[in-house]
Structures are given as C-alpha cells and as structure tokens.
Amino acid sequence: MASFLSQVSASLGLTSITLLSLVGSAQAFSFVSEVEGSSAKGDIFLKAVVLETGERVVVEDLSFISGATIVSNDEFSGGNTGAASADKGDEATTGIxxxxxxxxxxxxxxxxxNLNNIVDTEDSGSFQIDLDFARAIDNLLIWERGKNSDLGVQALDDNGNLIGNFFKVSRDLWTDAGFSIDTTEIGNAQAVGSFGLNIAQDLGVSGPVSRIRFSSESGFNGPDWKFVGTAAERESQSVPEPGLLLGLGLLSTFLVSKRSRLA
Known part of the structure; x- marks a missing residue:
C-alpha cells in the first residue's frame, strides 16, 4: 500500500512539474508592463512585467544591456540622416x-x-547592433515607440556567431504597453507598443543566450526601441492558469480519498 501511494505521489509530482513546464514555455507573446511615472516627457521606470503565463518578474530578475558592438550603422551627417541614435524623454532624469x-x-x-531612455532610428535608416545582456536570458521583452515599425532579432553564441532563426518583429505584432513617451526626437507623445519573444522557441536556440543582434533595414520604418530580458535564473515562479490549479486540486482530492479507502 505504501508503495502504491509513493508511486501515485511521484506521478502527481511529475504531472505537476510537466504541467508547470508547459505553462511556462510560451512562444511569442504579449506582456503587461508595470511602471512608475506617467509623464510622457519624464521618467517612466519599469517595476515588473507580467508574462502571459501569469509569471510576474520583478525588476531584480530582469537582465539589462551591459555592452554593445555596432556592426553597422548608417552615418549621421545632419538632419534626419543616420540610423540608430540615443534618445530620451525631454524631462527624463536618466539617459542621454x-x-x-x-x-x-x-x-x-x-x-x-527607465523606459523613456531609448534608441531612436531614422525612418529609412539601417543598422546591425550586437547587444550583450548582463545575465543570460530566456525571454526577450521589447518596447517600440509609435507601434509602426519593424525590427530584426537573431541570437548570437558566445563567440559572436549568428545562431538559430532570424525573427522579424513586424509592425502588426505590437500590443499597447499602456503608456506614451515624448522624446527629444519628436514633437508630441507617441503610444508605446510591446512584444515578447521566447528565446528557445522563437529564436530556435537550445537554451538561454547572453548576446543578440538587432537590426533594421530601410523598409522597416525606423524602429525606436528598448530591450530587457528575463534572467534565465530568477526567483519568480510561473503561476499556473486557474484551470490547471483546479485540475491539480481535484487530483489531490482524489488521492486523499483513495488513500482513506485503502487505509
């Protein structure tokens, strides 16, 4: 009898782990941005994100950019020339x-x-920039000012070689991030869009990565962007969907009832 209960308990444990794993392995997804600050010209600090899986990832478990290599970037020669440049809210206290x-x-x-510190791209500009993340990431979170541009994304290995799939985040994929920003490059506030990528499933690599190449072409309409990753090793946990919790609860009740009858 004890052996039977041990086997059932082990099966329940494995079932729970499997179900949680399925819930936590999302493909391209939308997410909720929890921010502090509402002035389009001022600071808008990211506090946490809530993924479609239900997981809430606080800023301490996010991975920010620690280094960059400009592979190519159209030359700036005045006016609206060039491609990627640094931009920030008119009254933002951080960024340049x-x-x-x-x-x-x-x-x-x-x-x-600060989501009001971004990289602005001129409408017809082209660039390729390799970005290093401070900690290996399993999801990439992207914000785009205007929700009207495309962006290219591909993972790199530790030696800087392109790996996996090239993913084009097309302008129709952006969902509303719930806030707007007004930076020095523009004359009025624009709504910000967001979009998330699962590193393994969407970029076609075997696991977390620490380097990603971002790119734009002349037809991409100048993406204005900000990136953050979810650290692959983090404290926050996936929260199962309500239906999954109900299912696990019913299974647990069944096992308790079964054990009582066998006793």
Missing amino acids: SQEDANAAEIVTNLTTA
Missing part, C-alpha cells in the same frame, strides 16, 4: 540624447529601467 551615438552611449540608454 545623442544623434551620432557610439556603442557606450547606446548602452547608457539600454542599461536603465
């Missing part, structure tokens, strides 16, 4: 605004939790 941005200046805007 720099048209002819170098790698360190791009990192300055991407290493903060």
Whole structure:
C-alpha cells in the first residue's frame, strides 16, 4: 500500500512539474508592463512585467544591456540622416540624447529601467547592433515607440556567431504597453507598443543566450526601441492558469480519498 501511494505521489509530482513546464514555455507573446511615472516627457521606470503565463518578474530578475558592438550603422551627417541614435524623454532624469551615438552611449540608454531612455532610428535608416545582456536570458521583452515599425532579432553564441532563426518583429505584432513617451526626437507623445519573444522557441536556440543582434533595414520604418530580458535564473515562479490549479486540486482530492479507502 505504501508503495502504491509513493508511486501515485511521484506521478502527481511529475504531472505537476510537466504541467508547470508547459505553462511556462510560451512562444511569442504579449506582456503587461508595470511602471512608475506617467509623464510622457519624464521618467517612466519599469517595476515588473507580467508574462502571459501569469509569471510576474520583478525588476531584480530582469537582465539589462551591459555592452554593445555596432556592426553597422548608417552615418549621421545632419538632419534626419543616420540610423540608430540615443534618445530620451525631454524631462527624463536618466539617459542621454545623442544623434551620432557610439556603442557606450547606446548602452547608457539600454542599461536603465527607465523606459523613456531609448534608441531612436531614422525612418529609412539601417543598422546591425550586437547587444550583450548582463545575465543570460530566456525571454526577450521589447518596447517600440509609435507601434509602426519593424525590427530584426537573431541570437548570437558566445563567440559572436549568428545562431538559430532570424525573427522579424513586424509592425502588426505590437500590443499597447499602456503608456506614451515624448522624446527629444519628436514633437508630441507617441503610444508605446510591446512584444515578447521566447528565446528557445522563437529564436530556435537550445537554451538561454547572453548576446543578440538587432537590426533594421530601410523598409522597416525606423524602429525606436528598448530591450530587457528575463534572467534565465530568477526567483519568480510561473503561476499556473486557474484551470490547471483546479485540475491539480481535484487530483489531490482524489488521492486523499483513495488513500482513506485503502487505509
């Protein structure tokens, strides 16, 4: 009898783990941004994100950019020339605004939790920029000012070689992030869109990565972007869907009842 109950308990444990794993392994997804600050010109600090799986990831478990390599970036020669540049809210207290941005200046805007520190791209600009994350990530979270541009994404290995799949985040995929920003590059506030990618499933790699190449082409309509990753090793846990919790509860009740009858 004890052996039977042990086997059932083990099966329940394995079932729970399997179900939780299925819940936690999402493909391209939308997410909720929890922010502090509402002024489109000022600071809008990210506090946490809630993934479609129900997992709430606080800022301490997010991975920010720690380094950048500019593979290519259209040259800035005045006006609306060039491609990727550093930009920030008119009244933001962090970040910089720099048209002819170098790698360190791009990192300055991407290493903060202030979603009003971004990288702006001119409408017809092209770039390829490799970004290093401070901690290996399993999901990539993207914000785009305007919700009207495309963005290319592909993972890199530790040696800087492209791996997995190229993923084009097309402009029709953005969902409303719930806030707007007004930066030095524009004259009025624009709504921000967001979109999430699962590193393994969407980028076609075997596990978490620490480097990703981001790119834009002339037809991408100049994405204005901010990136953060969810650290692959983090404290927050996936929260099962209500239906899954109910199912596990019924299974647990069945086992207790079964054990009482066998006793």
